[in-house]
Amino acid sequence: MKPQNFLMLDSYQRNKFLRQKGLFNTALFVERAQPVRHVLEGLMGINSLSSTSRKREVVWARMLFSRYMIDKDWYPSYEYLGTYLGVDRTTVIHYNKASRDLIKFDKEFKEKYNQFLELL
Numbered sequence: 001m002k003p004q005n006f007l008m009l010d011s012y013q014r015n016k017f018l019r020q021k022g023l024f025n026t027a028l029f030v031e032r033a034q035p036v037r038h039v040l041e042g043l044m045g046i047n048s049l050s051s052t053s054r055k056r057e058v059v060w061a062r063m064l065f066s067r068y069m070i071d072k073d074w075y076p077s078y079e080y081l082g083t084y085l086g087v088d089r090t091t092v093i094h095y096n097k098a099s100r101d102l103i104k105f106d107k108e109f110k111e112k113y114n115q116f117l118e119l120l
Helices: 003-008 011-021 026-044 056-071 078-085 089-105 107-119
Strands: none
Touching: 026 056, 026 078, 026 107, 056 078, 056 089, 056 107, 078 089, 089 107
8 A cells, every 4th residue: 555545544444454464553552541441440440450350340341441442443453452351352342242232221331431431
C-alpha cells in the first residue's frame, strides 16, 4: 500500500491494516489501557481485572473493558486483549457480544456502563 493511500484510511481501517501486518503498537495499547483499567477497578470495587475470579463484578469489569477497547478500536488483536485480561480470545469475543445484550436488557449493567463512560 502506498503511504498516501494509508493516510486516506480512517482510524479503523488503519488499525485493521496494521494488525494484519503485525505492526500494531502494543506499547500504545498498554498506555491507553492503564487508565481504563484503573477506572474500572475503582468503579467495580475489585483488585484486578486479570484475576481468575468468576464473581459478577470481575466478569462485568472485564466485559466493560473489552467492550470499550473494541469500540474505540484500541486493541492489537483479540488474542492480545485476552492475554491482557487473563482470558482466551474466544472469551473476549463472547464478552463483546454478551455486553451488547446486557446493555440493552440489564438495567444494572447499563447503569454501570454509563457510570464507567462518565468517569472516562
